Amino acid sequence: MTRDATAGVPAFLAARRSIRAFTDERIDRSALDRLVEAACLAPAPHHSRPWRFVIVDSDAGKQALATGMGERWRRDLLGDGVATERVDELVTSSHRKLEGAPALVLACLTWEGLDRYPDEARGLAEWGMALLSLGAAVENLMLAAADAGLASCWVAAPIFCPAEARDALALPAEWLPHALVLVGRPDPGYEGRRRPPVPLDELRDYR
Ligand SMILES: Cc1cc2nc3c(=O)[nH]c(=O)nc-3n(C[C@H](O)[C@H](O)[C@H](O)COP(=O)(O)O)c2cc1C
Numbered sequence: 001m002t003r004d005a006t007a008g009v010p011a012f013l014a015a016r017r018s019i020r021a022f023t024d025e026r027i028d029r030s031a032l033d034r035l036v037e038a039a040c041l042a043p044a045p046h047h048s049r050p051w052r053f054v055i056v057d058s059d060a061g062k063q064a065l066a067t068g069m070g071e072r073w074r075r076d077l078l079g080d081g082v083a084t085e086r087v088d089e090l091v092t093s094s095h096r097k098l099e100g101a102p103a104l105v106l107a108c109l110t111w112e113g114l115d116r117y118p119d120e121a122r123g124l125a126e127w128g129m130a131l132l133s134l135g136a137a138v139e140n141l142m143l144a145a146a147d148a149g150l151a152s153c154w155v156a157a158p159i160f161c162p163a164e165a166r167d168a169l170a171l172p173a174e175w176l177p178h179a180l181v182l183v184g185r186p187d188p189g190y191e192g193r194r195r196p197p198v199p200l201d202e203l204r205d206y207r
Helices: 029-039 059-079 084-099 120-147 162-168
Strands: 051-056 103-109 151-155 176-184
Touching: 029 051, 029 103, 029 120, 051 059, 051 120, 059 084, 059 103, 059 162, 084 176, 103 120, 103 162, 120 151, 120 176, 162 176
Parallel strands: none
Antiparallel strands: 051 103, 103 176, 151 176
16 A cells, blocks of 8 residues: 555644755754754653754854865765765765755764663664664754744764764764754745655555
8 A cells, every 4th residue: 555655644744854955044042942952852762861962053163064074075985986076076065055054953972871781782782772862853853843934954974974073063072973954944945855655565564
């Protein structure tokens, strides 16, 4: 059975889209703080809050973050054998994306409140739980943004270069950036991609 992606889904969930173009309007810090409060309602292991949220709304901060992550991406792409011209294009476009958003929310993980294990497997599982909860927190943040009439888009970059993102903003050593959310007022001309229908029979099973 294939159904429209939003059929039967609560409207507040369907209303959140990844929007990648914004007006120039600055976003009040109080509005950004409300988004972080919504993020902090997310479930997390052992009643912990292993997250830190860094709001980057200054030009200098956005530039530092874009440069720190961009230079690491440049090295990775060149190491992969991508042509220099293409690398320049990609890195320039990523700068534009980050510096063009009114605010960036950098979601970081810490070990605070998490259990420590003597073996690597359980340590990785614990960190995995924290990562899952960070995803839940980021979804809360984006849902709250949509509810407030703000556009948002999750950007993967920091998970590939957490140390570079952390150092670009001079964050504490134990804060490891894992997700970035662009936030602003939606550019009225931007159209989200059509959501593909949900092939329920492929994606879920009962036992
Ligand atoms: C972990 C994660 C990483 C993502 N990274 C990017 C990204 O780097 N750039 C981007 O434009 N969108 C990114 N997205 C957004 C997805 O492309 C988007 O959620 C997906 O296409 C579904 O569209 P919708 O959010 O409008 O429903 C990311 C989403 C997730 C969950």
